[in-house]
Amino acid sequence: MSDxxxxxxxxxAQQAKLLRGERLTRMLESESGEEAxxxxxxxGFGGGTATTLEQAVLFERxxxxxxxxxxxxxxxxxxxxLCRYDFLNxxxxxxxxxxxxxxxGALSECGTxxxxxxxxxxxxxxxxxxxxxxxxxxxxxxVAYGENKADGYEINNLFVKAYYAYIKRLAKFGCFSFDVKQxxxxxxxxxxxxxxxxxxxxxxxxIEGGTIPFERVKAVAVQDAEKTxxxxxxDKSREFVDALLTxxxxxxxxxxxxxxxxxxxxxxxxDKRLDLKPIEEFYLYCLYKQTQITNVNVxxxxxxxxxxxxxxxxxxxxxxxx
Numbered sequence: 038m039s040d041x042x043x044x045x046x047x048x049x050a051q052q053a054k055l056l057r058g059e060r061l062t063r064m065l066e067s068e069s070g071e072e073a074x075x076x077x078x079x080x081g082f083g084g085g086t087a088t089t090l091e092q093a094v095l096f097e098r099x100x101x102x103x104x105x106x107x108x109x110x111x112x113x114x115x116x117x118x119l120c121r122y123d124f125l126n127x128x129x130x131x132x133x134x135x136x137x138x139x140x141x142g143a144l145s146e147c148g149t150x151x152x153x154x155x156x157x158x159x160x161x162x163x164x165x166x167x168x169x170x171x172x173x174x175x176x177x178x179x180v181a182y183g184e185n186k187a188d189g190y191e192i193n194n195l196f197v198k199a200y201y202a203y204i205k206r207l208a209k210f211g212c213f214s215f216d217v218k219q220x221x222x223x224x225x226x227x228x229x230x231x232x233x234x235x236x237x238x239x240x241x242x243x244i245e246g247g248t249i250p251f252e253r254v255k256a257v258a259v260q261d262a263e264k265t266x267x268x269x270x271x272d273k274s275r276e277f278v279d280a281l282l283t284x285x286x287x288x289x290x291x292x293x294x295x296x297x298x299x300x301x302x303x304x305x306x307x308d309k310r311l312d313l314k315p316i317e318e319f320y321l322y323c324l325y326k327q328t329q330i331t332n333v334n335v336x337x338x339x340x341x342x343x344x345x346x347x348x349x350x351x352x353x354x355x356x357x358x359x
Contacts, residue, residue: 045315
């Protein structure tokens with residue numbers, strides 16, 4: 038059996054261990070976050086050893102990362118699924134290097150580079166073993182801090198753009214190519230709403246590589262919701278734009294838009310679940326697992342914080358169903 042075929046069979050078997058929608062519903066209807074977490078524990082969330090949400094989430098993230106490292110059928114897909122943590126760790130470490138704070142508790146072991154090794158690279162400004170996009174972001178951050186021109190927003194922007202440039206390169210001819218372009222479009226459109234008409238800020242944050250050009254995104258930043266709705270009426274991004282405009286009209290944080298952006302890949306693959314290639318089956322399981330971790334966290338934290346259940350439900354990502 039080939040590695041790709043085996044990974045698909047393995048992923049399909051792992052799906053049976055995922056929390057079902059019925060259990061998430063029971064969690065949402067719980068009287069408290071503690072009760073909801075207990076229901077998640079009963080379904081196997083946290084591996085049977087965790088006693089707190091933080092422990093359970095850490096266990097699940099690390100377990101998924103280990104599963105991907107061992108079983109992922111291609112190097113590009115493995116990098117795509119895990120490299121986000123490398124970019125986050127690198128950004129945190131370079132800030133700590135110059136601002137001088139203890140960042141150990143903020144680092145993750147879910148990336149492709151162990152955090153201790155990443156720290157060595159950053160402390161020594163030795164970036165030769167890292168992807169070019171990440172290395173360039175670190176070099177530019179070194180220069181900014183060295184010239185006392187570092188700004189928190191600009192440093193973050195360096196790493197965000199570098200991350201998307203890297204996954205765009207990884208995505209060429211990959212099973213996740215469409216998802217990367219769609220994600221870039223979603224991020225750019227959400228930024229257009231958040232800059233509140235500041236075209237210069239939008240230009241500075243705009244991520245290349247999506248399907249929607251800058252001029253169309255800029256229009257969203259400066260025109261009213263009705264005009265944007267008409268402009269995207271027959272566009273493939275219409276469903277996401279509808280979610281975005283729902284938030285805009287409600288004058289609330291981008292709850293529906295962020296949900297749609299995070300759920301797009303799951304929905305795309307779920308719609309053709311009976312006709313997936315083995316590598317897509319593996320990819321979909323990983324997305325389901327990531328979504329499960331997010332949803333458990335949203336429910337427990339929301340209930341503990343007294344958030345209305347309807348708002349919690351609106352934040353839940355598309356999850357696994359039989």
